[in-house]
Amino acid sequence: MAQREGIQGLTDQEVVALARSGAETAYRELVRRYERPIFSLVYRMVRDRELAEDLSQETFIKALNALDSYRPEYKFSSWIFKIANNAAIDQLRRRELDTLSLEGSPHAATPDAVEATALQIGSRGESALDAVASIELGGEIEKAIAQLRPEYRSCILLRHVEGYAYEEIAQILDLPLGTVKTYIHRARHELRRALEHLRQ
């Protein structure tokens, strides 16, 4: 217990150094520090609790198994957020492809061919986890965030929910600083437009 209290006062870099020396408590501490921010970001990106949990787990497993390749001159938080964001964006791209194939082949020439190549799925009841997601993410602002393009969503969440500086966001997302500012500017504009009806 005393060891755990001691570790809580250390910086991320110090905890990573301890983890590299094989201390399991250090691994647990890294998970404890970032599980909620990472999960929240991924959850708001993919809007599916179960999937967000899987992607967050993958993020931590990937990061903790590659601690040796982590360079301490970078912030650990930026590094792990980069992994999480990439996982979420990859998932959204895959989902987009799946949606295309569900809607039928893009090469189909006639409406009949489109229908024939589309996957047939039976009606799907809302699972308990889906119900939790729709309550948790049901607020007007959450809905407005969900309408944003994924790149805008990452930027706005990292800036105003996670509290990162523009430079750090640029580093996490591998984008030029100007692009990050533009995305945030546009995201704010779109959010305001989406929430306009609340003011009236």
Place this chain on the structure above:
Amino acid sequence: MTSPSGAHLAFDDFDVLLSGDAESPLHAPAEAHLAGCNQCRAELAAQSTLIARLESLPFFSPSLAFSDLVLQRVALPDPFALRSLATSRKRLLASRRSLVAVSVVLCAVVGTMLASVMWTLANPDAVSSVGTWAGNTASQWLWVAIRGGFANIVEQPWLGTAQAWFATPLRLALLSLGITLIYVGGLVALRRLMALPRAGAAHA
């Protein structure tokens, strides 16, 4: 993204005002502009409200078993092995004498390996004849062992009784069934023993 003089405030100006960064060179001109521009004041208020709403969004928590599930799949380094490695490295590189000793041993090992590879490449016939001799000797020993084993079994007094027990096809089938059941039972037991505990088990 700063505004040209006379135009309304730009993104960077609003950002400076929203963050309250009074040190920024953009702050004073932006404040001055704001005093005389209703449109920018309204814009600032709207942005400020939006940001306050975003900043008040809650963090979500993953399931209780999250960290256990993650750590089950992380290869934790063995602290004892790491410490031993570090100690050995420290000792080996501690003094000039130990450094020389390590270098000599390394040179001897690498030199021997290199010499061995060179000799092998230079004498392919000798290597092949040694290989043939080793193969023949190994197969001879194998046959001697098999024959010895069989001869030993044939000499056993219980062999006749055992043969009589499984002389009929029915008894043979029963024996095969018994052996198969024992094997399958063993497999099932092994699988249960090696199964990872369920996530909920830790919190039961």
